[in-house]
Amino acid sequence: MHVVIVGAGQAGAALAAKLRSLGATGPITMIGDEPSPPYQRPPLSKAYLMGQIGPERLWLRAPEFWADQGITLHLGDPVQSIDTTAKTVTLGGKTIAYDHLALTTGSTARRLPAAIGGDLPGVYTVRTLxxxxxxxxxxxxxxxxxxxxxxxIGLEAAAVAAKLGLQVTVLELAxxxxxxxxxxxTSDHFRRLHSDHGVTILESTGLDRLLGDSHVTGARLxxxxxxxxxxVIAGVxxxxxxxxxQAAGIAIDNGIATDATGATSAPQVxxxxxxxSFPWQGGRLRLESVGHAIDQAEVVAENILGAGKVYTxxxxxxxxxYDCKLQIAGLNTGYDxxxxxxGQGGSVSFWYYQGDRLLALDAMNDARAYMVGKRLIDMGKSPDPAAVANPETDLKALLK
Structure with missing residues (x-):
């Protein structure tokens, strides 16, 4: 059984590795449009941009891992088309047949429109190496x-720029x-944090256009x-x-539409x-996070091998x-x-409730609150809000 994976990011790498760990013995081919081996993206806007780590520290696996596992990488060679009837993908004049196809194609950073100067030299996005x-x-x-x-993304880039001594202005239309x-x-917390580091934040302020001819020189608000x-950095x-x-006729609904097992509308895809996007509480949800990419990809790997497992x-x-680590658990949609x-030493957490139901929390430099809150959400438990608000409450006791 030949499994072809289109997309060599976090999800694609997790899927390939999981297949092998589950005992899949057939050929696995992973195709990526970037020339680099699979790497993690979150440090790009943090430690890598700061110059604290080199590219090899971004790699998800050592380069030899893929060869040792019998996983063939086609890098810097984008797939041009998919034929779900013939069960083939075409790239660089070459056609590869598959038994199962996994689309882990990720996402692309939105650019500012060319009509307002978004294509000027000196205008950047933060998505790839x-x-x-x-x-x-x-x-x-x-x-x-x-x-x-x-x-x-914009605020992380602002933090790096401020730490490196640049003059930083953040524009936010909302x-x-x-x-x-x-x-x-949470907004107030980070606004104060950035202000304390000299960043100018302009809210309710849109961008009319970027200025400059051969290179960006400024912005008209x-x-x-x-x-x-x-x-200029676009974090939009x-x-x-x-x-x-979509070109292959696969259903799209706020992303590539899958069922609860990760299967698309095309057979063996x-x-x-x-x-x-996947079914979620009577609707559909698409998540943009490392944890989700890994977890969903590993469930798909199991299902390619016949498990029939539902992704939760x-x-x-x-x-x-800066020195603030924000950790978020759950989804806050619908909170009231x-x-x-x-917390201790200036740490704080904000707990999102809908009525008496705990939906999510944001924890700033409070790993204990995050860990307990995440477990509560995963367990479907909602502690008394008064107990949560009381700093004397033993958080672990909330789990009982």
Whole structure:
């Protein structure tokens, strides 16, 4: 049985490794459009951008692992088309037949529109190793960077730039940073943190256009102001890579649509990771996180081998900014109140409730709160909000 995996990121690598660990003996081929071996993305906007680690520290496995496991890598060679009837993929003039196909194609960073200067030299995104390699020379103390987008990627890049001594301005169109993903309390925490490090955050402020001819020189804001910039970073979200699947006639619904096992609408074609949407609480959900990519890909590996296992998402995320480690468990969609729990040494956690039901939590430098909260959510338990808010409450006692 030949398993072909299109996409050599976190999900693809996890799927290939899991197949072998489960005893799959047939050929496995993993195809990636980047020239680098499978690597982890989260450090790109943190330690790698800071210059604290080299590219080899990003690798998910040592290069020899793939050969030792009999996993063939085709790197820097994008798949051009999929034929689900003939059960083949075509790349670089070559056609590869499959018995099972896994689409772990990930996502692409959204760029600023060319009509407003998004294609000017000096305008960057943060998604791939090549993206960060291209922008790293710009990070010189005293230079001015404008970051468009106050989500986690934008704020992580802002933190690195501020630590390296740059003048940083963050533009956020919404009334507050992190509005799409976090409560006002979490937004307030990170706004104060960035302000303390000299970052200027402009909320309710859109970008009218970027300025410059042969290179970006600044930005005109929606209120008419103009600010100078030596370079610009766009942190305005990602788009799932669905074009190959769509062209092959595979169903798309906020990503490549799968059932609860990871199977797509095409026979023997599966999907996992950022690019895939799956059934969730009567609707569909697409998650963008390392933990999800690994967990879903490993379930798909089991199901390729016939397990018939249902994937149950247990979302968790993290973000590092300055000396603050944010850890998130659960999904906060539908919350109607926030319970604040002070921790030790300035740590804090915000617990999201819908009525009496615990949905999620954000923990800032509070690993204990995160670990207990995540276990509670995974167990379907919702502790008394008053007990959570009381700093004298023993968190572990909430698990009983």
């Amino acid at each position: 090549a993206d960060v390699d291209a922008m790293r020379p710009e990070f010189i103390a005293g230079r001015r960077v404008v970051i468009v987008g106050g989500g986690y 009334p507050r940073i992190l509005q799409r993903v976090a409560a006002p309390e 929606s209120d008419g102001r103009e600010i100078a910039a030596d370079f 979200g990602i788009t799932p890579n669905t074009a190959l699947a 599966w999907s996992a990771g950022d690019c895939a 998402a247990a979302p968790w995320f993290w973000s590092d900014q 109140r926030i319970i604040t729990r002070p």
